[in-house]
Each structure stands twice: as C-alpha cells, then as structure tokens.
Amino acid sequence: MPGGLDIERIYDEHAQPLYAFLLNFARDEADTRDLLQEIFVKLTREPKLLRGVRDERAFLIRLAHNAAIDLMRRRGTREKTKEHFAVEAVSIFASTENPDEKFFRDELSVALGELPEEQRAVVHLKLWSELTFEQIATALDISPNTAASRYRYGLDKLRERLRPLYEEMKKAE
C-alpha cells in the first residue's frame, strides 16, 4: 500500500505476540479476537497513529494493553450487575502430548491468571515477547525500574506457586 498503512505487514509481524498477550488477559478466544480486531480497526481508521513511532512493537503492545484493561473494567462492571457464569479459562500455552509438560503448562497458565494485571503484563512481555525493561516501560508507560520490580515480584509469586511441581519435574529429569 504505497503511502498508506500496510496493515497486512503489521498483522504478519505483530499479530502473534499481540494475540498471546491479549489472551493472557482475556482468557477467552472470542474476547481476544474482538480486542485484536479493535486494534486493527483503530489502526486502519487512524493511520497517523503509527506515523513517527520508533518501536512499532512497543506501541502496539501499549494499544493492546489499553484494550485489555478496558475489557477487564467492562467485565468487572458486568460481573457486578449480572450473574457471573463460570467459564473455563483458555490456556495461553500450546497443547503438548507430554502429560507432565501439559500439567506444568496448565498450572503455569492458572498461576499467571492469579497475578495482578500489572505484574502479569510485565512477566508476559519479558518472558514471551522478549522485550527489554526499557521497551516494556515504553509500552506500559511506566519507568524501567518499575517494570523490573514488577517482573521480580511476579516471578517470585510464580516460583512460589509452582515450586512443588517444578522441583518434582526437576527430580524426574
């Protein structure tokens, strides 16, 4: 698309990490798709948003984070006013045939879901989007030190939560 926004390139380069990040918040495929579509519609309607952006990934993560926070707020309001139906949360990890690994992934997914949103975002971006603390700070509009401390707190909680399982797996190896 000469002179315009190359939405296909943006999708091919960033949709996968955005999907995983959004799924970690939404824990629901349909909501995740809605959020992802919302982001791409926003980019199409306002192509100037990406003009002059140095770190495209960080910028898109910021959009995704804002969209996810809005969803959480909407859900909070909905749950207060309507009866909450328990929905089985979708794991953010790929399925595996190894039963031990599968169990670990399921437990990790649940443990991630129990983390406060701000820690979950930093842990996800550091571990699976491979962003630096500077990039995370840019994406989430926080300082690099805050990003680093949130990561450390989040990782500590996961380690405590998964310690028995992790140590058992280590022994088995």
Place this chain on the structure above:
Amino acid sequence: MMNGELEQFENRLRHQTLRQIPAEWRDKIIGPTSSLSSLAKIKKMEAGKMSVLRFWRELFWPNPKAWAGLAAVWIFIFILNFSTRDKVPMGAGKVSPSSPDVMVQLKLQQQMLAELMGVNDLHEADRQKFIPKPRSEWVEILTA
C-alpha cells in the same frame, strides 16, 4: 532458591510454547479493515472539501454586508451593460429585402449610365471600378 535456580526457572518458563493465533483469523481481522481503509480515504477527501468550504466561509463571514454590497454593484454594472446594448437600433443590422421592381429599376439605371458613358458592355463598366492610386497622384488630380 538460589540465583542460578531462579535463572533455570526463568528459562523453563521462557521455553514454554505459546498458543498460536488461528490462521483463519487473518482474513476475518484484515478483511473488514480494507473496506474501512477506502472509507477513511473518502472521509479524507471530504475533509479536504470541507477545508475549502471553511476557507471561503472565513473569507466572507467577517464582512458579509461589504461582500453583498460589492456583489450588488457588480450586478448593477451587468444590468446597465445589457440595457445599453439593447438600445442599439434594431433595424441597423438588417438589410431590407429588395423587391423585384426596385431591382429592375436599378438595372435600367445602370444600363442608361453605361450608355451615357459610352461603354457598351456593362461588365466592362463594372470592371472600371475604383482602383486605389498612390496619394501623390491624387494630389496632382486635385491641384489640376
């Protein structure tokens, strides 16, 4: 857990494969954006038109009475121009059709003139029409 163990734990987490985005989502997500993109272009063009309108409005809006007065003066000038053009005599441009009797009379007069001048052939007389001469010859004729 020691630092080395923490790193091991971190690495273990890092190597967990994430769920892949469903392939069919690409068309579902990008598809609607292509029509939105053309819509955005149309909106941009409309915005351009609106800015032109806004320019004219800003130009005329501060002194509408002055502009209206100027327009009235122009209209008056045009009306005056047209009305003076209408006063030109209607018959001036028209040539009244000559009746056959007048034509016959005219031919007879021409024949008589030719006879008086001693020229038999009328066509010859026609040929001896005014031929422009140099101004010096005219002066000679007039002074003679």
